Amino acid sequence: MAIGIDQLAIVLIVAVASVVVGYLLRKKVFESKIAEAETLAKRIVTEAEKEAETKVRQVELEAKEHAIQAKADLERETKSRRQEIESAQRQLSQKEETLERRVEQLERRDRELDGLARDLGNREQAASDKETRCGQLMEDAQRQLERISGLTAEEARKILLQNLEQDARVESIALFKRLEDEARATADEKAKEILTIAVDKCASEFVMESTVSVVDLPNEEMKGRIIGREGRNIRAFERATGIDVIVDDTPEAVILSGFDPIRRAIAKEALQRLITDGRIHPARIEEMVEKVKGEIDDDIKKTGERAAFEVGISGLHPELVRLVGRLKYRTSYSQNQLQHTIEVAHLAGVMAAELGLDVKVAKRAGLLHDIGKSADVNMEGTHVSISAELAKKYGEHPRVVNAIAAHHEDVEITCLEAIVLQIADTLSAARPGARRELLESYVKRLEGLERIANSFAGVSKTYAVQAGREVRIIVESAEVSDVQSYQLARDIAKRIEEELQYPGHIKVTVIRETRAVEYAK
Numbered sequence: 001m002a003i004g005i006d007q008l009a010i011v012l013i014v015a016v017a018s019v020v021v022g023y024l025l026r027k028k029v030f031e032s033k034i035a036e037a038e039t040l041a042k043r044i045v046t047e048a049e050k051e052a053e054t055k056v057r058q059v060e061l062e063a064k065e066h067a068i069q070a071k072a073d074l075e076r077e078t079k080s081r082r083q084e085i086e087s088a089q090r091q092l093s094q095k096e097e098t099l100e101r102r103v104e105q106l107e108r109r110d111r112e113l114d115g116l117a118r119d120l121g122n123r124e125q126a127a128s129d130k131e132t133r134c135g136q137l138m139e140d141a142q143r144q145l146e147r148i149s150g151l152t153a154e155e156a157r158k159i160l161l162q163n164l165e166q167d168a169r170v171e172s173i174a175l176f177k178r179l180e181d182e183a184r185a186t187a188d189e190k191a192k193e194i195l196t197i198a199v200d201k202c203a204s205e206f207v208m209e210s211t212v213s214v215v216d217l218p219n220e221e222m223k224g225r226i227i228g229r230e231g232r233n234i235r236a237f238e239r240a241t242g243i244d245v246i247v248d249d250t251p252e253a254v255i256l257s258g259f260d261p262i263r264r265a266i267a268k269e270a271l272q273r274l275i276t277d278g279r280i281h282p283a284r285i286e287e288m289v290e291k292v293k294g295e296i297d298d299d300i301k302k303t304g305e306r307a308a309f310e311v312g313i314s315g316l317h318p319e320l321v322r323l324v325g326r327l328k329y330r331t332s333y334s335q336n337q338l339q340h341t342i343e344v345a346h347l348a349g350v351m352a353a354e355l356g357l358d359v360k361v362a363k364r365a366g367l368l369h370d371i372g373k374s375a376d377v378n379m380e381g382t383h384v385s386i387s388a389e390l391a392k393k394y395g396e397h398p399r400v401v402n403a404i405a406a407h408h409e410d411v412e413i414t415c416l417e418a419i420v421l422q423i424a425d426t427l428s429a430a431r432p433g434a435r436r437e438l439l440e441s442y443v444k445r446l447e448g449l450e451r452i453a454n455s456f457a458g459v460s461k462t463y464a465v466q467a468g469r470e471v472r473i474i475v476e477s478a479e480v481s482d483v484q485s486y487q488l489a490r491d492i493a494k495r496i497e498e499e500l501q502y503p504g505h506i507k508v509t510v511i512r513e514t515r516a517v518e519y520a521k
Contacts, residue, residue, distance in 0.1 A: 173483045213256040213268045217275065223247050225280050226254060226271070236282035240289040241267035261329040262300075266292050300325035307338060311345040311367050313360070317394035324367060326374035332429075340428050341370055347424035352417060362417045364396065365403035366424055384408050426505060445502055452495045453508075456488060470507040471496075477514045485510045 145156075217223065227234045227247060234245050243258035256271070258264045270292040274280050304325030308316050330337040345366030352362035372386030379386050388405035403418035405411045407425050446464040449471045453462040458479035463472045473492065480488060489510040496506055
């Protein structure tokens, strides 16, 4: 039991010793760790202080550098501003010097102007004095001239104005002649070329027609059958056709006379068929005339359509087509109007193409320009106004209407196609062989030409030549000058236009010659 207590004591002692030793060891280890931590802390603090000092020195260096840079920039800017100020001061000084010089110049000019003003005033006064003296001298000279010439100032002024007017007239005529010659130098050649091309393309033959139709008979007995018992057949025929039948001594022929060529054509065709048929009595006459009327109406329509197709025109109103077809039975100075119309349309189209104008407008105007001649006789007005009215009524273009209305210069021309139509109409009607006129009217026209030319002062002799297409006037060289001869030709042409009616145009030629005659003895 004692042993157990001793062992326990030993164990306890050992345990206590172990605890003390462990405590001492742990204390020593803890103190060692505290020392290490303090050493580490001191080292960290020391390093932090060193780093802080380094950063402070860097900041101070950077601040010094910025201060030095700012100081340098300020010095540069100050230097630049100082230079600008010095430059501005120099410019200002130069401007001041310039202004001072200009002020001096202005002052000098003012002094010069004052001197000039005084000089001008003196000259004005001198001029006024001279003007007064000149006026007095002119009045004295005018009184002396009036006394010497025996004319007043007003009379002398009138004579002077008359002389000036005469000189101006002569100069204007000379100028007009020069300009006219210059225009003709280029225009004549081009116009001739265009007209030659048009005539060459569109030339056609003309067939002269009479105003009286003759119907051939197989024998003389047929005249009696045409007359009928107590004249009933001839009266029925005249009543149905409106045409006079002349049965005279002409062998184997009767004559149909009437104002309307369409009626005359119907009568001629109907009579020829009646003669061929052999049955001639009032009922058969009326039947045959009605049948021929229908055929003539169809022929008129087809003729108008063929004419439009030949010219190259489409879209015509049916009534206009019918009026064009009726021109087949119309004549003017023995010229068939349908042939004339077709030729005018072709000529107008060719000339319009050469001049760069509207060919369709020119052709339509050419085809329709004379339809008034085939219109109803109840329509009032000239054939020109009727043609224009019908074209407008049936929806033709305003330029076509104007060309038709102006082709005889009855209205103002508003399009160039109207001028082309005038030329084409004149060209078709005036060229040789196109028309035939009565001897009486022909003689009257020649007499009128010579009468108008002889009525002018200075005219010695007058000759109408080329079938009245030209009148040649010989003037007295002592009374009419070269320049005045041009004005005389123009005045005579104007009088002819105003007083005479004629197809185409008439050329007026004034001839002036100077003859020096001397006799050797």
